Amino acid sequence: MTTAAASDGAISVALLGASGRVGSRLLELLAAREAAGGRDGAPLRIVAALNSRAGFLARAGVPAGRVLDRLAAAAPGSAAAVRAALAQRPAPQVIVDCTASAEVAACYPAWLAAGSDVVAANKHGPAADRPLARAIAAARAASGAALHDAATVGAQLPLLATLRELHAAGDRVAAFEAVLSGTLSYVLGRVQEGTALSAAVREAVGCGYAEPHPASDLSGMDAARKLVILLRACGHDVELADIERVPLVEDALLAEPAPERLLARLAALDGTWRARAAIADARRERWIYRASFADGRARVAPEAVPAGHPLARLAPCENALILRSRYYHAAPLTIAGPGAGVDLTAAAVLADLLAAAARHAVPRVRLAAPSAAALA
Numbered sequence: 001m002t003t004a005a006a007s008d009g010a011i012s013v014a015l016l017g018a019s020g021r022v023g024s025r026l027l028e029l030l031a032a033r034e035a036a037g038g039r040d041g042a043p044l045r046i047v048a049a050l051n052s053r054a055g056f057l058a059r060a061g062v063p064a065g066r067v068l069d070r071l072a073a074a075a076p077g078s079a080a081a082v083r084a085a086l087a088q089r090p091a092p093q094v095i096v097d098c099t100a101s102a103e104v105a106a107c108y109p110a111w112l113a114a115g116s117d118v119v120a121a122n123k124h125g126p127a128a129d130r131p132l133a134r135a136i137a138a139a140r141a142a143s144g145a146a147l148h149d150a151a152t153v154g155a156q157l158p159l160l161a162t163l164r165e166l167h168a169a170g171d172r173v174a175a176f177e178a179v180l181s182g183t184l185s186y187v188l189g190r191v192q193e194g195t196a197l198s199a200a201v202r203e204a205v206g207c208g209y210a211e212p213h214p215a216s217d218l219s220g221m222d223a224a225r226k227l228v229i230l231l232r233a234c235g236h237d238v239e240l241a242d243i244e245r246v247p248l249v250e251d252a253l254l255a256e257p258a259p260e261r262l263l264a265r266l267a268a269l270d271g272t273w274r275a276r277a278a279i280a281d282a283r284r285e286r287w288i289y290r291a292s293f294a295d296g297r298a299r300v301a302p303e304a305v306p307a308g309h310p311l312a313r314l315a316p317c318e319n320a321l322i323l324r325s326r327y328y329h330a331a332p333l334t335i336a337g338p339g340a341g342v343d344l345t346a347a348a349v350l351a352d353l354l355a356a357a358a359r360h361a362v363p364r365v366r367l368a369a370p371s372a373a374a375l376a
């Protein structure tokens with residue numbers, strides 16, 4: 001790897017999406033870690049930060065608490081040049097992507113090839129279509145750099161690591177069902193309680209569960225990308241086009257670009273969803289947005305399931321995965337818990353960042369190898 005190792009052992013880090021909700025929460029966590037002396041792992045040095053409008057490079061590093069001020073002072077329009085500079089050597093040791101940008105994900109092969117580990121909250125890289133996915137895999141293989149994506153599905157829930165470890169240990173997934181969208185879990189939970197669909201979506205945006213323009217959640221695209229990432233963790237060669245996707249809200253309605261007008265237009269669906277919730281109630285069912293995989297078929301869709309079903313009993317914003325496999329055939333493996341929100345996502349990104357930093361850290365104390373005499 002040809003990355004920017006500092007003489008004091010600090011790990012150089014670039015952060016994209018620094019001014020977003022997850023990015024700025026991550027900066028708060030990093031500032032708290034700096035204030036505590038960063039004893040849990042290698043010291044980190046933020047050498048670059050970007051949002052969609054601007055970016056800066058600072059080889060000497062900027063304290064986490066000052067990154068947003070420094071970004072605000074960066075030259076407007078500088079983001080693209082700074083983004084390209086991240087692939088030049090010496091590259092940052094870790095690049096953290098807290099955007100939701102496909103354009104940023106397209107840079108992963110260049111960054112990985114330059115030896116930077118990439119930590120992603122952004123699903124566009126880990127769920128990329130085959131050409132980009134293959135370029136990412138090739139760059140990783142060539143340089144030894146890693147893509148860390150735990151935050152992309154279920155935030156802090158141990159979903160991807162568990163699936164990868166089981167697959168590596170010879171397990172083969174037969175089928176699973178899951179709730180992967182904290183936003184849709186929240187919205188459908190509120191609709192089932194009697195809240196109008198449009199009001200429930202507005203609440204989800206207000207609480208920070210959904211993005212200001214909630215199209216990728218309501219279309220099921222976000223859940224479909226998560227399903228691609230989960231299936232790849234189980235060893236399946238799939239891409240987005242292989243997922244059957246039934247949107248919660250029709251794509252045509254979601255084409256409205258202005259968030260406020262979109263939220264207003266959603267009111268047209270309130271009556272339909274009020275009726276669906278009432279029918280489900282009468283049948284002792286609950287609406288969930290279910291991701292499923294069985295018989296080689298992968299699907300995301302709103303579905304009414306019996307009220308006693310484990311996926312129907314989740315609290316708003318909880319995610320869950322129920323899996324049957326070669327090893328879990330007598331009883332399924334269930335992983336469930338809060339799996340969305342800015343705090344948990346930022347915490348998952350920090351955990352991945354620390355794991356990436358540990359890969360680059362130079363051991364400070366090398367133990368002398370015991371002599372042959374000592375071993376005799």
Ligand SMILES: NC(=O)c1ccc[n+]([C@@H]2O[C@H](COP(=O)([O-])OP(=O)(O)OC[C@H]3O[C@@H](n4cnc5c(N)ncnc54)[C@H](OP(=O)(O)O)[C@@H]3O)[C@@H](O)[C@H]2O)c1
Pocket residue numbers: 016017018019020021022023050051052053079098099100101103104121122123151152155208209211340341342345
């Ligand atoms: N919020 C959650 O609860 C949650 C949960 C799980 C996963 N995630 C994922 O985490 C990521 C961030 O979510 P968020 O809620 O923090 O989003 P957000 O608040 O919309 O922030 C996105 C950030 O990315 C920046 N950005 C956009 N395009 C960029 C580009 N081309 N180059 C550099 N920066 C760019 C934005 O800059 P501007 O401010 O200039 O637009 C902003 O700083 C997303 O991938 C999301 O799906 C979020």
